[in-house]
Amino acid sequence: MKKQPFVTKEKLEEITAQYPTPFHLYDEKGMRENVKALKEAFSWNPGFREYFAVKACPNPRLIQILMEYGCGCDCSSLTELMLAHAIDCKGENIMFSSNATPAEEFVYADELGAVINLDDITHIEFLEQAIGHIPETISCRFNPGGLFQISNDIMDNPGDAKYGMTEEQLFEAFRILKEKGAKRFGIHAFLASNTVTNEYYPMLAKILFELAVRLEKETGADICFINLSGGIGIPYRPEQEPNDIRVIGEGVRQVYEEVLTPAGMGDVAIFTELGRFMTGPYGCLVTKAIHEKHTYKEYIGCDACAVNLMRPAMYGAYHHITVAGKEEAVCDHKYDITGSLCENNDKFAIDRMLPEIQRGDLLVIHDTGAHGYAMGYNYNGKLKSAEILLKEDGSFELIRRAETPEDYFATLDCFPVYEKMFKKM
Numbered sequence: 311m312k313k314q315p316f317v318t319k320e321k322l323e324e325i326t327a328q329y330p331t332p333f334h335l336y337d338e339k340g341m342r343e344n345v346k347a348l349k350e351a352f353s354w355n356p357g358f359r360e361y362f363a364v365k366a367c368p369n370p371r372l373i374q375i376l377m378e379y380g381c382g383c384d385c386s387s388l389t390e391l392m393l394a395h396a397i398d399c400k401g402e403n404i405m406f407s408s409n410a411t412p413a414e415e416f417v418y419a420d421e422l423g424a425v426i427n428l429d430d431i432t433h434i435e436f437l438e439q440a441i442g443h444i445p446e447t448i449s450c451r452f453n454p455g456g457l458f459q460i461s462n463d464i465m466d467n468p469g470d471a472k473y474g475m476t477e478e479q480l481f482e483a484f485r486i487l488k489e490k491g492a493k494r495f496g497i498h499a500f501l502a503s504n505t506v507t508n509e510y511y512p513m514l515a516k517i518l519f520e521l522a523v524r525l526e527k528e529t530g531a532d533i534c535f536i537n538l539s540g541g542i543g544i545p546y547r548p549e550q551e552p553n554d555i556r557v558i559g560e561g562v563r564q565v566y567e568e569v570l571t572p573a574g575m576g577d578v579a580i581f582t583e584l585g586r587f588m589t590g591p592y593g594c595l596v597t598k599a600i601h602e603k604h605t606y607k608e609y610i611g612c613d614a615c616a617v618n619l620m621r622p623a624m625y626g627a628y629h630h631i632t633v634a635g636k637e638e639a640v641c642d643h644k645y646d647i648t649g650s651l652c653e654n655n656d657k658f659a660i661d662r663m664l665p666e667i668q669r670g671d672l673l674v675i676h677d678t679g680a681h682g683y684a685m686g687y688n689y690n691g692k693l694k695s696a697e698i699l700l701k702e703d704g705s706f707e708l709i710r711r712a713e714t715p716e717d718y719f720a721t722l723d724c725f726p727v728y729e730k731m732f733k734k735m
C-alpha cells in the first residue's frame with residue numbers, strides 16, 4: 311500500500327512559517343479514529359480498558375485525548391507516574407508495569423492508588439517493605455520462557471527477556487499475595503513486540519486465559535483482569551499489511567468464550583497497554599533537507615538527527631520517507647538521508663529510492679508517533695525538538711516547545727556562567 315503523509319506540503323509550509331524544523335507533528339483525527347476502533351473491537355468485554363503505554367509518547371496533551379475515550383495510563387517510572395498524576399489520571403486508571411523498580415516508585419504508585427504489576431516474585435517482599443502493606447488489587451507479570459512462535463515464524467524470544475515470572479513462581483506469588491491480604495488479582499504478559507499479524511493477541515490470550523483458569527482453581531485467587539499488554543504493531547513498510555483491530559478483538563473474544571466463560575470466569579476484564587498501535591502512525595518527524603553531498607554515495611543532510619528519532623540508528627528500523635509536495639514523483643534517486651551527529655549510524659535511510667531532493671525540501675519521516683520523540687536524547691549537545699498537534703479542523707497547536715540551550719545547561723553548577731553568555735547573545 312502506498313504510504314501517504316497525513317499532512318500536505320501547503321499545511322507544512324504554514325506550520326514551518328511559525329515553527330522551525332525539525333518537529334514531531336501529530337494527527338488528532340487519525341488518533342481519535344483509531345482509539346474509537348479499538349474500543350469498538352473490545353466492546354464485547356464490559357470491563358475492557360486500554361492503559362496507554364506512556365513511554366511511547368509522553369505528551370500530556372495527546373494522552374488527554376485518549377483519556378476522553380476512557381483510556382488509562384500504563385506507567386513504568388517516577389516521572390511517568392507524575393505525568394499521569396498531572397493530568398488527573400489516578401487510582402485504578404494507572405497501571406504501574408515496571409521492572410527493577412526503585413522503592414520510592416512503588417511508594418508513589420501506591421500513593422496514587424495505581425494498580426501495581428509485579429515483575430518478579432521477590433518484589434512481593436520488596437513492595438511490602440517499601441509501602442508497608444500489600445495492596446488489595448495486585449497484578450503479576452508472566453514469562454513463559456522459550457520462543458514465542460506463530461506458525462513457523464519466531465515472533466520473539468521470551469526465554470531471553472528480563473521480564474516476568476516463571477509459571478511456578480507465578481503460582482507461588484499468588485499464594486503468598488493471597489495470604490498477605492490481596493483480594494483482586496490480575497495477570498500480564500508481553501511476549502512479542504511490534505507484531506504485524508492479527509494472530510498475536512488471540513494466541514497470547516489463549517496462553518493467559520488457560521493459565522488464569524488454572525491459577526484460580528489451584529490458588530483460589532480471584533482473577534479480575536487479564537492484561538494483554540502492548541505489542542500490536544504497525545506497518546512501517548509500505549508492503550506490510552496493517553493489523554485489523556476488529557479481527558484481533560473478535561479473535562480474543564472467541565478464545566474468551568472458549569476458555570474463560572466455560573470456567574465460570576466470564577466476568578474477567580480485558581486490559582491492554584498499547585503504545586505503538588495507539589500513536590505510532592499518527593505522528594511524523596518533519597525535517598528540512600539542508601545539505602546535499604556527492605562523494606562515494608549521494609547524501610542528503612537534514613536538520614533532524616538520531617536524537618529526534620533513534621529507531622533507525624538503534625534497531626536499523628525502517629521509517630518511510632516522503633518528500634513533501636513530491637508524493638507522486640518517480641523515486642529514481644538513491645540517497646542516504648543523514649542527520650548531523652558525529653556517528654555514522656545517524657542515518658534515517660540508507661540507499662533509499664526517493665524523488666530528486668533539493669535543498670530546502672521538507673521531508674516527512676513517517677510513523678514517529680510512538681517511541682519517536684520519547685526515545686530522544688542529547689548526544690552531541692543536540693536539543694530535543696518541539697511537538698505540534700495538527701487538529702481536526704486543520705489548525706495546529708504547539709504541544710511541547712523545543713528545548714533551548716538553557717534547558718541543556720540547566721543541570722550544571724556553572725550554569726550562571728552560561729546564563730551570562732545567553733544575555734550577551
Ligand SMILES: *Cc1c(COP(=O)(O)O)cnc(C)c1O
Binds near residue numbers: 363504583584680
Ligand atoms: C513498552 C511497553 C508497552 C507498549 O508496547 P508497544 O509495543 O508500544 O505497544 C506496554 N507495556 C509495557 C509493560 C511496556 O514495557
